Amino acid sequence: MELRLTVNGEVVSGAVEPRTLLVHFLRGHLGLTGTKVGCDTSSCGACTVLVDGRSAKSCTVLAVQVDGCEVTTIEGLAPDGRLHRVQEAFREHHALQCGYCTPGMIMAAVSLLREGRELDEGAVRRGLEGNLCRCTGYRGIVEAVLAVAGATAHGPAPADQA
Amino acid sequence: MIPAELAYERADSVEHAIALLGEHGDEAKVLAGGHSLVPLLRLRFARPSLLVDIGRIRELAGVSEEGGGLAIGPTTRYADLESSALVAERAPLLAAAAGEVGDPQVRHRGTVGGALAHGDPASDVAAALLALGATVALRGAGGERRLPLSDLFLGFLETAIAPDELLVGISVPPSAAPAEFAFEKFNRRAQDWAIVGCAVSGGPVPRVALVNMGTTPLRALAVEEALAGGASARDAAELAARGAEPPEDLNGTAEYRRHLARVLVRRALERALP
Numbered sequence: 001m002e003l004r005l006t007v008n009g010e011v012v013s014g015a016v017e018p019r020t021l022l023v024h025f026l027r028g029h030l031g032l033t034g035t036k037v038g039c040d041t042s043s044c045g046a047c048t049v050l051v052d053g054r055s056a057k058s059c060t061v062l063a064v065q066v067d068g069c070e071v072t073t074i075e076g077l078a079p080d081g082r083l084h085r086v087q088e089a090f091r092e093h094h095a096l097q098c099g100y101c102t103p104g105m106i107m108a109a110v111s112l113l114r115e116g117r118e119l120d121e122g123a124v125r126r127g128l129e130g131n132l133c134r135c136t137g138y139r140g141i142v143e144a145v146l147a148v149a150g151a152t153a154h155g156p157a158p159a160d161q162a
Numbered sequence: 163m164i165p166a167e168l169a170y171e172r173a174d175s176v177e178h179a180i181a182l183l184g185e186h187g188d189e190a191k192v193l194a195g196g197h198s199l200v201p202l203l204r205l206r207f208a209r210p211s212l213l214v215d216i217g218r219i220r221e222l223a224g225v226s227e228e229g230g231g232l233a234i235g236p237t238t239r240y241a242d243l244e245s246s247a248l249v250a251e252r253a254p255l256l257a258a259a260a261g262e263v264g265d266p267q268v269r270h271r272g273t274v275g276g277a278l279a280h281g282d283p284a285s286d287v288a289a290a291l292l293a294l295g296a297t298v299a300l301r302g303a304g305g306e307r308r309l310p311l312s313d314l315f316l317g318f319l320e321t322a323i324a325p326d327e328l329l330v331g332i333s334v335p336p337s338a339a340p341a342e343f344a345f346e347k348f349n350r351r352a353q354d355w356a357i358v359g360c361a362v363s364g365g366p367v368p369r370v371a372l373v374n375m376g377t378t379p380l381r382a383l384a385v386e387e388a389l390a391g392g393a394s395a396r397d398a399a400e401l402a403a404r405g406a407e408p409p410e411d412l413n414g415t416a417e418y419r420r421h422l423a424r425v426l427v428r429r430a431l432e433r434a435l436p
Contacts, residue, residue: 001170017167018168018169018170018213019164019165019166019167019168019203020164021164021200021204024164040163040204041201041204042197042200042201042264042267042268043353045265045267048267051270051271054241054270055266055267055270056267056270056271057267057268057271060196060197060200060201060268060271061196061200061271062170062193062196062200062213064170064172064215065193065196065215065217067172108266108267111266111270112266126352127266129265129266129352129353130264130265130266130267130268130353131265
């Protein structure tokens with residue numbers, strides 16, 4: 001089936017079998033390997049991308065379901081090589097160790113921040129419930145997201161960059 | 163894990179979807195958000211030859227006012243129930259239950275009608291809608307029929323929806339006391355299914371429904387009858403597991419679930435009822 005959608009701001013098209021999962025379309029067809037396959041059972045969140053601005057687990061979405069939609073992957077956050085503020089905050093706060101969960105964790109955080117709600121530690125932890133980290137733990141991750149959330153009160157919303 | 167080969171049709175109207183289902187019968191499976199179906203396809207527990215995608219049919223999505231209650235489109239996503247001002251006003255129990263489903267990613271994609279049509283006893287929103295006294299509308303080539311939600315669930319992942327029928331609407335009747343509600347969910351990890359859950363809606367005739375206490379989402383009728391007869395929340399909650407045949411799995415034995423049901427129903431009743 002022919003697909004046409006916007007990925008990281010660019011219109012892409014391709015032919016896929018209907019059974020193709022979005023994560024395999026992104027990685028295999030488009031070469032966007034920043035998005036990871038982790039548990040493959042919609043639990044770990046490593047495959048998280050934005051679909052029309054909201055986080056989704058791309059291992060549980062068929063590519064045909066996002067025909068015509070806007071998809072943002074981790075590559076889309078730093079199109080000119082300059083890190084997105086959430087990426088910067090992850091680096092600043094030691095929010096990763098092996099890095100495998102990081103793209104999904106960052107996309108989930110960007111989605112949470114885009115909601116524009118006031119975030120405290122509990123809200124950040126709850127907002128990242130769909131993402132698992134098996135090595136560094138969550139403290140640095142939560143601190144990184146809180147740092148960006150605090151910054152949004154005085155600066156432009158992260159949505160402007162995402 | 164990838165699904166087996168299948169064909170895909172995007173329905174552009176309810177009539178189109180029903181025509182496709184009529185043509186393909188039980189070889190076809192309806193796809194909405196896909197958060198129950200896609201995992202089953204990947205594990206190849208479900209092997210339909212055709213997916214009928216109803217995700218783009220506008221009239222099936224969204225929440226509107228209906229006779230003092232709510233008309234809920236089946237493809238309304240959990241996140242949109244959670245954030246709807248109308249749902250918050252008229253059925254805050256449903257918003258609370260929707261906010262407990264899975265995790266944010268799941269709530270962004272999964273749909274309320276998909277959960278009902280899947281018929282999983284562990285569905286949070288199914289229990290909430292049972293407690294709210296919801297009805298559902300099913301439409302096929304022969305016309306539309308409406309039934310109480312409790313009649314939709316026949317067995318484990320088995321519903322009264324015929325292969326050529328589509329769930330087209332969910333109605334929540336007006337409540338005299340929408341603010342009297344509680345949703346309790348017990349699990350060990352944040353994003354998991356409930357080991358046991360409980361939904362209570364108050365008002366003159368309180369209704370109590372249970373998550374994961376049998377082969378279907380179910381009402382705790384013994385608790386409701388005891389409350390109607392003037393029993394205290396504490397005494398009524400003791401009957402929470404009466405007649406229930408809860409599943410046994412790695413998360414707990416049937417006896418453990420019966421215990422949880424009594425505890426959660428007591429907590430929910432004490433919170434919900436004045």
